[in-house]
Amino acid sequence: MVAIINAIVVPLLFSIVVGVVDFQKECALELPSNGWHDIYCDVIPYKVDLSHISEMTNLDVSQNNLNAIYIASDKNLTLSTLDLSKNNILNSCNVLTSSTVRVRSTILSFNKINNFSMCLDTANLTLSWNHIKSLNKADMVNVSSLEILDLGYNFILWIENDTFVGMPNLQWLNLKGNALTMISEKTLPSTTLLYLDVSENYDLDRSTVFEPFENLVELNIARNVKLAPVVLGSGPRLQALDASHTNLTEIPVTPAPLLGSLILSGNMIRVVNSGDLDGFPLLHFLNISGNRIKTVEDDAFGRLDLLTVLDLCGNMLETVPKSLPGSLETLNLEDNKIQYLEIEDFDGCKRLKTLNVRKNNIRHIQDLTFASLVFLDVLDISENPIKMITREMLTGPVRLKVLKLESLAAPETPTFPFTDTRYLNRIQLAHSKHLAAILLNDSAVLSSMFQLDYLDLTGCAVYSLPTRLPYYMPKMKTLIVQELKCFCSWLKDWLCEIHASAKEYRHPRTNQTELRLRNFRQKKLQSSVESVQCTRGNGKIQQVFDVKHCATIVTTSTYRITINTNTTEYAAVFARLRAKDLPKNTHAVVEPTHPGMIVFVCVVFLLVILACGTVWIGIRGDALKRLQWRQNSADVDYQTIEIKSLESLNHVERW
Structure with missing residues (x-):
């Protein structure tokens, strides 16, 4: 058998030659014609010769049942990423390279490695989801270059003292999802670490202290229920702390002047006192969700002048906290017990962009409550027992893009409650039958929704659609209904327009330096409009999207829309409204079936x-x-x- 196999020619005479060492089958690699740099082989050989490659960013040989691999080249070559995940590699030393090949990042997750060993000189090593049970100093050979080490989700029970002494450059260590019972400055590199994740070990107890880790920038101790109360020390450089699900009963009183992100979700905190957060003057992200907070003292958050995100969902609040900071951009109050919304609740939140009061006990919203929120993009008042929503209640957020009114009975609502639709592109009305019926029968509101591209009517008992809906919503991309019993001919043309528009503006892949080796082909995803079905009167299912029909309606390559007597009205609307999105040197042309008649009339x-x-x-x-x-x-x-x-x-x- 010939030892050297076929070469592949790509742009700029880029080529790949693969030599077969362990396997006795020839593997001819071919690039597909669609421009994707994916290569498919029934057998991936043991040795990969990259001598004919001048430059490569990533080499992906994952999911190929490999036990070992050797990468060679006759000239200097640097790989940013070598992905060997989801193979059958038993030892990381089974991954070898020639002296001319350098690998910066090696991914060996989801293999069968049972002990830590390293024969490859790399700066970033991922060994997550393997079978490693312990870390020993004797196994740490050729590790001086390591800067990032991911050992998450193994079975590590203990770490020998001074194991990481030979890693002077190690800054990022992930030990998430193991079975550690204790850690200290003797078992971990306390002086060099900037990022440490020991979450989900479960058996770490309160004897664990983090005072020696004075250079830490990010610390994750989540889901260690025996750690509380957490002893963090001074934390002079700490910028991010995740202490969620650690059985905390109060906010940790730890001076961390640089802390910007604090996550305390899933604990048992009942009260937020004024002054509890004074030790974190630079805090911009605060998550205290899933606690038992019923009381928030006035000005508890008002002193955080840089706070932009506040998450209080899943607590027991009965009112909106007072004196919210003016810098706030995202406020999540979902799943509390708030009964009323008033003007003063958000009066100081001039920069608020996202407001979520979903799943509370809101029965009334005072008029002009949201009037001051001129920059609000997302508003969610779903799943509340409010009986009537008026337009005055929702007046104010003129730039609103997403409106969520799901699972609202609101039986006394007279008209659709939101009319300022200049920027609105998403409405979610799932399981809000009354509001959905009002919207679909209000031509004045529908005609103003030119920008709408997402409408969810799930569970709204909508069996037919207004015939002028494509005209009202020419930019619609996603329309969700459970069942349409009445099939309309215009729906076919509308789906063709949506399909053609999505296909025309699909962005091609721009990464030309990535090589993937695969022994399988991924299934091609179908367009969303291809799955649209309608139910006829006799109960039979009818597939609405028809490729042959679309071929007679839209030809996107030349931006020309051909119409017939049955689709003149809507094709004209499509041509008119889509024309403004086309390049300046192109034109949407509407061609009538009888041009002579049109000329005569003109x-x-x-x-x-x-x-x-x-x-x-x-x-x-x-x-x-x-x-x-x-x-x-x-x-x-x-x-x-x-x-x-x-x-x-x-x-x-x-x-």
Whole structure:
């Protein structure tokens, strides 16, 4: 058998040659024609020769049942990432490279490695999800270059003292999801570590102290229920702390002047006192969700001048905390016991962008409660027992993009409660039958939703859609309904338009330096519109999306929309409204079935205009200049006036 196998030619004479060592089958690698740099092989050989590659960023040989691999090259080559995850490698020393190949990051997760050993000179090593049970000093050979070590989700029970002495550059250590019972400055590199994750070990107890780790920037001790109360020490450089699910009963009183992120979720904190957070003046992210907080003293959060995210969901609050900081951008109050929302609740939150009061006990919202929230992007008031939502209640957030009104009975609501839809692109009305019915029957509100691209009507008993919906929502990409019993011909054309638009604006892959070796082909995902179905009157399921039908409606390669007598109205709307998104050197052209008839009508229309103009000028010759000026003024704004006036017409043909 020939020892050297076929070469692959890619742009700029880039080539790959793979030599077979352990396997006696020839593996010819071929690049697919779609431009993706994925290579598929039935057998991935033991030796990979990269001599013919001038530059490569990543080498991916994951999921190939490999026991070992040797990577060679006859010239100097540096790999940023070598991915060997999900193979059958028993020892990390079974991964070898020639002296000319350097690997910066090696991924060996999801293999069968049962002891720590290292024969590859790399700075970043991932050994998560293996079978390592202990760390011994004798196994630490050739580890002086390690800066990042991920040992998460193994079975590590203990670590020998001075194990990490030979790693002077180690800064990032992940020991998450193991079975450690104790750690100290003798078992871990306390002087060099900047990031330490010992979460989910469960048996770490309160004898563990973190005072010696004075250089830590990030510390994660989550889900160690025996740690409380946590002894952190001074933490002069600490910037992020995750102490969630550690049975804390109060906020840790630890001076950490640089702390910016604090996570205390899933504990048993009942009260937030004024002054509890004074030791964290630079705090910008605070998560105290899933506690038992019922009382928040006034000004408990008001002193945090840089706080942008506050998460208080899953507590027992009955009112919105007072004196919220003006810097706040995200406020999560979901799953509490709040009964009323009033103007003063958010009066000082001028920068708020996301507000979530979902799943409370809200029965009334005072008018103009959200009036001061001019920058609000997302509002969620779902799952509340409110009986009536008026437009005055939701007045104010003029830049709102996402409105969530799910699982709201609101039986007394007279009209759709939100009308300022200039920026609105997402509405979620799942299981809100009354609000959904109001929306679909309110043509004035629908006609203002030009930007809407997502509408969720799940569980709203919507069996038919307004025939002018494509005209109202020309940018719609996702429409969710459970069942349509009435099939409309216009729905086919609308799905074709959505499918063609998504296909036209799909961005190609730009990464040209990544090589993937695979022994399987991933299944091609279908377009979302291909799964749209309707139920006929006889109960049979009908597939709405039809590729052949779309071929006669839209040809996206030339931006031309061909129509017939049955689809003239909606194809014209698509052409008109989509044209503004096309490149300047292209045009959306609507081609009628009978162009001669259109020309004839235009000529007659022009003659009528000329005749009327002649009569008018003869009668009012003295006002010719004034008429000329008014006509020119109309020409300047004609495009804008025409588009807006379309929203008030009953028939698009009149346009």
